[in-house]
Structures are given as structure tokens and as C-alpha cells.
Amino acid sequence: MFISVLDLFKIGIGPSSSHTMGPMVAASRFLAEIIQHFAPLTTQYHIRAYLRGSLAFTGHGHATDMATVLGLYGYLPDKLAGIDCQALYTQLLDRDVLPIYPDGGEVRFNPKEDVVFDYGEPLPHHANGMILELLDQDAQVVFTDEYYSIGGGFVKSKAEMEASDAAEADGGNWPYPFATANEMMDMATEANLSIAELKRINERVLMSDAELDEKLDAIWHTMDRCLMQGLEAEGTLPGKLGVKRRAKKIAKTLRRHNTPTDHNDWLCAFAMAVNEQNAAGDCVVTAPTNGAAGVIPAVMKYYQIHYQAEAKDMRNFLLAAAAIGSLIKANSSISGAEMGCQGEVGSASAMAAGGLCQVLGGTPAQIENAAEIALEHHLGMTCDPIAGLVQVPCIERNSFGAIKAVVAASLALHGDGQHIVPLDSCIETMRQTGLDMSHKYKETSLGGLAVNLPEC
Numbered sequence: 193m194f195i196s197v198l199d200l201f202k203i204g205i206g207p208s209s210s211h212t213m214g215p216m217v218a219a220s221r222f223l224a225e226i227i228q229h230f231a232p233l234t235t236q237y238h239i240r241a242y243l244r245g246s247l248a249f250t251g252h253g254h255a256t257d258m259a260t261v262l263g264l265y266g267y268l269p270d271k272l273a274g275i276d277c278q279a280l281y282t283q284l285l286d287r288d289v290l291p292i293y294p295d296g297g298e299v300r301f302n303p304k305e306d307v308v309f310d311y312g313e314p315l316p317h318h319a320n321g322m323i324l325e326l327l328d329q330d331a332q333v334v335f336t337d338e339y340y341s342i343g344g345g346f347v348k349s350k351a352e353m354e355a356s357d358a359a360e361a362d363g364g365n366w367p368y369p370f371a372t373a374n375e376m377m378d379m380a381t382e383a384n385l386s387i388a389e390l391k392r393i394n395e396r397v398l399m400s401d402a403e404l405d406e407k408l409d410a411i412w413h414t415m416d417r418c419l420m421q422g423l424e425a426e427g428t429l430p431g432k433l434g435v436k437r438r439a440k441k442i443a444k445t446l447r448r449h450n451t452p453t454d455h456n457d458w459l460c461a462f463a464m465a466v467n468e469q470n471a472a473g474d475c476v477v478t479a480p481t482n483g484a485a486g487v488i489p490a491v492m493k494y495y496q497i498h499y500q501a502e503a504k505d506m507r508n509f510l511l512a513a514a515a516i517g518s519l520i521k522a523n524s525s526i527s528g529a530e531m532g533c534q535g536e537v538g539s540a541s542a543m544a545a546g547g548l549c550q551v552l553g554g555t556p557a558q559i560e561n562a563a564e565i566a567l568e569h570h571l572g573m574t575c576d577p578i579a580g581l582v583q584v585p586c587i588e589r590n591s592f593g594a595i596k597a598v599v600a601a602s603l604a605l606h607g608d609g610q611h612i613v614p615l616d617s618c619i620e621t622m623r624q625t626g627l628d629m630s631h632k633y634k635e636t637s638l639g640g641l642a643v644n645l646p647e648c
């Protein structure tokens with residue numbers, strides 16, 4: 193399955209791609225559907241949303257209710273950069289009627305009552321499901337749809353989930369339709385192309401090189417801006433844990449003292465800066481998710497500083513990382529609700545390792561090796577965010593993901609690409625591990641650290 197670099201790296205808002213960005217997109221899709229079928233609406237109609245599965249269990253901490261409301265009000269994640277979403281949400285909370293622009297009429301919707309956290313059985317197709325309903329004056333459902341937030345901000349309707357993989361497949365219209373890491377390596381080697389070049393040639397089906405470069409530059413600049421803002425921000429993150437921001441303090445200390453662990457410490461500061469911004473609901477780039485948004489920017493910043501990288505190098509980093517991410521997403525999952533944290537931070541680390549290996553001159557086999565090493569050493573990692581907030585263990589965890597990515601790229605570059613566990617096998621192992629993992633450890637906050645924190 194072809195997945196564009198622009199789908200894996202999406203500019204949006206925190207704290208979660210699956211629990212914030214996805215539900216916002218789903219709600220706005222529902223809005224578009226009811227406008228198409230029922231506009232102009234009147235206050236005889238009423239909208240209600242039910243959050244199910246992981247969206248219910250960790251939705252409060254992930255601002256899923258806020259995201260759903262903003263989506264119904266027509267907002268989308270990529271248009272909210274720089275906007276105080278919480279303030280906007282607060283303004284909408286006391287309203288009973290939702291105006292539908294332009295000329296779509298209005299419909300009854302009370303944000304406090306009509307977004308329901310439903311702790312019953314998850315919906316059948318994915319742990320992150322939601323149902324949206326349009327009801328008439330007799331409280332009869334006149335239109336409904338299910339939506340699934342499948343990780344990284346990707347959303348599918350019930351019909352799309354039920355459609356066969358064949359319908360989703362791209363029919364081989366891509367110049368290099370690799371579906372596995374082995375195919376990717378073979379195609380690159382045969383065509384004498386790097387992994388980044390291979391990915392770029394496929395992306396050309398969708399857009400020109402100039403357009404792609406412009407978008408890749410925007411992605412990196414957004415990542416970089418988020419990281420730099422995170423290095424300057426102080427204070428306490430939202431939520432009941434009262435987590436203090438640390439990235440600025442660490443960076444300040446590092447600027448004053450040279451220590452032998454400087455490189456790792458800087459990687460930590462960079463990753464934490466991004467994830468602190470994410471936890472605060474600021475603008476971030478899914479990489480491939482919000483919870484794991486710090487790993488790739490941290491490694492890219494590390495590379496930019498230490499290797500005086502140019503724009504083309506940063507683009508190649510993103511393209512190679514996306515090639516790895518698309519394999520993981522297509523053959524397993526990047527969703528914490530399906531795979532645990534191995535699917536989020538593990539995937540991000542594998543993508544960062546592949547990207548770094550690419551720009552440091554790695555062969556396709558070395559890039560595959562780097563990604564495999566990084567992913568292998570995240571296998572089995574659970575998702576158990578305390579209080580349902582994307583803060584503990586998430587923020588520090590991104591630091592470790594970044595460090596592992598750099599080590600993985602280095603180890604791969606010391607070798608010739610030959611190694612024991614193919615990336616394809618590692619991705620399949622992650623998929624099987626995710627299936628075996630109890631739902632308590634898949635973004636429900638029902639197990640692990642989330643239930644073992646002593647009450648203060």
C-alpha cells in the first residue's frame with residue numbers, strides 16, 4: 193500500500209494524533225455528510241457523539257471531547273496552529289445551538305451533554321471508535337456513521353474499514369510499488385536508487401518535485417519551530433499531574449557546561465521540547481503520531497547541527513523515514529491503541545534511524561538494518577499514560593526513542609547491511625505482539641504505570 197510522506201507527517205495540534213486530531217477530522221467529516229444530505233438544518237435536529245474504546249478511556253486526558261466539538265464547529269487540526277484551542281472550546285461550552293456555515297442552517301448541540309464518553313464495548317473495527325448521530329425532534333436517529341481514528345491522525349469511516357484491502361490497494365500505479373522492506377531494498381538496488389529517491393519517485397505521481405520540496409520544507413520548519421519554542425517554554429503542563437517542563441532547563445545547563453554525555457542530553461532536550469509542546473496542545477507534526485512527535489525532530493536537529501545539513505538533506509531524511517513508516521503502517525500499525533507504545537515510539541525510532549542512516553550515506557540494506565535495530569529494541573513496549581495524559585511516560589520516552597535511533601543508525605553504518613532479523617520479520621513480530629498484548633496496555637490507562645502511581 194502506498195502511503196505518502198505527507199500523510200505520515202501532518203501538521204496539527206497536540207496532544208494526540210489518534211485521540212485529538214483524528215476525532216476532530218471525523219467530526220468535521222460527519223458535519224460535511226449531514227450538510228450534503230440535510231442542509232439547511234434546523235433546531236429540530238440534534239447532533240450527538242459517542243466516544244468508544246480507548247477514545248472513552250483516555251479521551252479526557254487527550255482532549256478528545258474538545259477535539260470533537262471543534263471538529264463539529266468546522267475546525268481542522270492544520271488550521272489551528274497558534275490558536276488557543278482550550279480558550280476557543282471554553283467559549284463554545286455553554287452553547288446549545290451549532291451554526292453551520294455557510295447557509296447550512298443550525299442544529300441543536302450542547303458540547304457538555306452531547307459528547308458522551310461511552311465505556312461499553314469498543315466498536316468492532318478498532319479500539320479508537322466513535323459514533324456520530326443526527327437525531328430528529330422525536331429523538332429518532334436519521335443519520336449516523338461510525339468513524340475510526342486509526343493512528344497518526346488517519347481516519348476511516350465504517351464503510352472504509354469494511355472495504356477490502358484490495359480496494360485500498362493502489363493497483364500498482366506507483367513506479368516502485370514496494371509492500372515490504374525486502375521489495376523496497378530490491379527495487380532500490382536494482383534501479384541504483386537510494387531509499388529517499390525511490391520514495392520521491394513514487395511521490396511524483398501525486399505532485400511535482402517543487403511542490404513536494406515546498407511541503408517537506410514546511411514540515412521540517414514546523415518541527416523545528418515547535419522544538420525551538422519548546423526549548424524556550426517554562427511552567428507546568430496542563431492536567432492534574434502538574435508536570436513541570438524540563439527541556440529549557442536542560443538546554444540551559446548544557447549550554448553552560450560541556451559533559452561527556454552531551455549528545456544524548458541534547459537529544460533528550462530536543463525530543464522533550466517537542467513533546468512538552470505537544471502535551472500543551474501546541475502545534476506539532478505527527479511523526480508518525482503526536483505521542484511520538486519528538487523522536488524524528490530531535491534526530492533531525494541533532495543531524496542538522498552536527499553535519500551542517502542543507503535543505504535537500506532534511507528532505508531526504510523525511511523521505512527515507514516515511515518509506516520506513518509506510519511499511520510499518522501498512523504491515524502492522526502505528527497506533528498505540530492497537531500496538532502499545534512499540535507502535536508509536538518504536539515506529540518513530542525506526543523511521544528516525546532509517547532517515548539518519550540515509551543522510552549519513554547508508555545503503556538501502558544499511559537503512560533497512562538501522563530501522564530494524566531501532567524497532568527491535570522497542571518490541572513489547574506498552575502504552576500506559578498516567579491519568580490518560582500524553583506526558584508520563586511519553587515525554588521521556590521520546591528521548592529514549594531518539595537516542596536509540598542514533599545508536600541504531602550508527603550500528604548499521606558500522607556493518608554492511610547483513611543481519612539476522614529482517615525488518616519485515618521485526619514488523620510482523622510487533623504486529624503479533626500487539627495482538628497478544630492485553631487491552632490494558634493499549635492506550636486505555638487501565639494498567640501499568642497508569643494504575644501504579646502512589647496517590648500523593
Ligand code: SF4
Pocket residue numbers: 483484528532533534536537574575576577582583585586589635
Ligand atoms: S505511552 Fe507511548 S503510545 Fe502511549 S500515549 Fe504515550 S507516547 Fe503514545
